[in-house]
């Protein structure tokens with residue numbers, strides 16, 4: 269990638285790149301894909317655990333109106349791990365799938381970064397557990413990245429920056445975002461649970477180039493945290509919603525900069541967000557629109573046209589924390605023509621956030637990685653409320669009461 273190319277702003281990259289008057293009108297309007305050798309996502313692998321739960325079953329168990337979970341929160345299903353399966357297993361299988369699809373020589377991998385908030389040790393990084401499982405050792409910089417749900421994004425950006433800096437000496441990076449998101453039984457967050465892993469080989473931008481420009485915003489808060497030694501997070505629900513919305517507003521403001529807001533927002537065909545639950549994303553998109561002075565109808569139209577369609581997989585996976593945004597990005601890239609621009613907004617409690625653009629590469633159209641998640645959806649077993657309660661070691665009184673009502 270040339271320096272001039274990498275330093276173009278998102279709007280410059282998607283507009284005005286075809287000055288040759290001999291080009292046909294169609295050619296002039298075709299979006300331009302990543303340049304030869306541009307750094308980006310060369311391969312994607314996804315893995316989900318083999319169990320699922322429809323949130324309506326959870327509602328039955330908890331004696332709650334199912335509409336609260338489906339309409340109020342926008343949730344559909346959640347992915348769940350059976351006893352004995354965890355983040356390391358999910359991460360390792362996603363990595364295997366990404367490496368196989370990449371087709372490169374694994375000895376070319378010089379960096380392994382795992383973004384997660386499901387650490388299994390305070391000292392030994394998750395990457396060491398994963399590397400052991402996939403047999404990756406040697407001249408590899410291997411580490412774990414933590415910043416709540418933002419950790420996967422940080423790992424990916426670091427890998428891209430490592431490659432762009434020249435420090436990689438032409439080698440590829442393996443980046444994995446993986447988590448198991450469980451709340452205490454009966455916690456308000458329970459319907460938003462989920463699990464999954466998305467792995468990327470960062471090399472040439474066959475699937476997508478990632479912009480150099482990115483727009484971060486952080487503001488320390490206790491909106492969601494998990495003290496050392498505790499199994500489940502503590503959450504200040506209303507504060508977490510507020511932090512997420514503020515983060516989105518600040519990142520979008522920076523992204524827009526001095527440009528006319530509407531033009532800047534339209535420069536991406538789709539906007540992917542971190543998805544703790546789909547309604548959160550709608551709230552944030554409407555908040556951003558409102559902060560730009562748009563009418564309620566305009567905000568809703570923006571959400572429907574540019575955002576709503578990016579969360580199909582998330583609705584069936586639940587909140588997979590670090591992997592959640594990247595499930596949305598992976599789904600959104602499937603079938604995209606080379607050169608199509610999409611945006612990604614990452615949020616992690618605590619809080620940190622970042623927004624940047626991606627440009628679809630030539631292999632996005634094929635969307636080969638969709639087969640991973642389709643296969644996992646198809647083969648997973650959906651639990652009944654009773655089976656879920658048993659899995660969590662609960663007695664089924666609540667469900668019995670709900671059934672009797």
Ligand code: HMG
Nearest residue numbers: 333335336339340416417456457505508509512544616617
């Ligand atoms: P709650 O307090 O039980 O729910 O938990 P509620 O009473 O606020 O209701 C939720 C929505 O359902 C409301 O809609 C209700 O009106 C509606 P809204 O007014 O907000 O549009 N509702 C109904 N709709 C239809 N029919 C009904 C009905 N009843 C109610 N019968 C809460 C909600 C989000 C607090 C909870 O799920 C929670 O604690 N979740 C975890 C925290 C979270 O996800 N926060 C999001 C931002 S922070 C983030 O994204 C980071 C995170 O991913 C972690 C990380 O970074 O690592 C979480």
